[in-house]
Amino acid sequence: MNLHQLLLYIEQRPSMFIDPVSLDSLYNCIRGFLMEKDFSDKVCEDDYPAFDLFHEWVIMKLGPDINLAYGWKKILQQKFLTEEQRLKAFFDLYNSFSKIKGVSYSLGVVGAQGEAKVIDYREHNIGLILLYDKTRYHFSDFNGMQNYAKYNFNFNIQEILDRY
Incomplete structure (x- = not known):
């Protein structure tokens, strides 16, 4: 259940x-x-x-x-x-x-000190959710999420998604 x-x-x-x-x-x-x-x-x-x-x-x-x-x-x-x-x-x-439709990704990335990290990225019709290091970040659009990840976590989400 x-x-x-x-x-x-x-x-x-x-x-x-x-x-x-x-x-x-x-x-x-x-x-x-x-x-x-x-x-x-x-x-x-x-x-x-x-x-x-x-x-x-x-x-x-x-x-x-x-x-x-x-x-x-x-x-x-x-x-x-x-x-x-x-x-x-x-x-x-x-x-x-419960009727929300969307997609969810789990991606492996390398952190700033070379450590393995997991990103959960969820795209729903209520916005974008980025889960990183057990913290949830909510964004209204992909560019906002991309910029936040680039400047705060030093990785490019679009480049990671393009690899898959």
């Missing part, structure tokens, strides 16, 4: 999976599922799009007056008054988020 399948079950019958039925309980369930997936040796079907982009999706959908430092749970708690409204908003946002 992947996270998408689990969330479909929870949306249909929340009281079977979370108690109390609240955004906090849902958040803890998601975190526990993702943590177990990270620590287990089981081969799991990858979720697509990756749930780590959900925060950006919530910000994009709920508007510019959102405090970007808050996670998706805190944003929904501040934006909606009741647990019922929060859960409805979560599932509405998640269902639209």
Whole structure:
């Protein structure tokens, strides 16, 4: 089972999976599922799009007056008054988020000191995500991402992509 399948079950019958039925309980369930997936040796079907982009999706959908430092749970708690409204908003946002189409690359590069590094580059219709050294960088266009990588990490993403 992947996270998408689990969330479909929870949306249909929340009281079977979370108690109390609240955004906090849902958040803890998601975190526990993702943590177990990270620590287990089981081969799991990858979720697509990756749930780590959900925060950006919530910000994009709920508007510019959102405090970007808050996670998706805190944003929904501040934006909606009741647990019922929060859960409805979560599932509405998640269902639209789950339809994102895009591509993902993992590339090996050599760092400035000759060390091996991995770049995860994801291109979605919500923007570009660059994962480098376990840090996520979000860009609205490829040129912005390319310039950032060139000046901060000393590598040219386009040259790397052209090799493949």
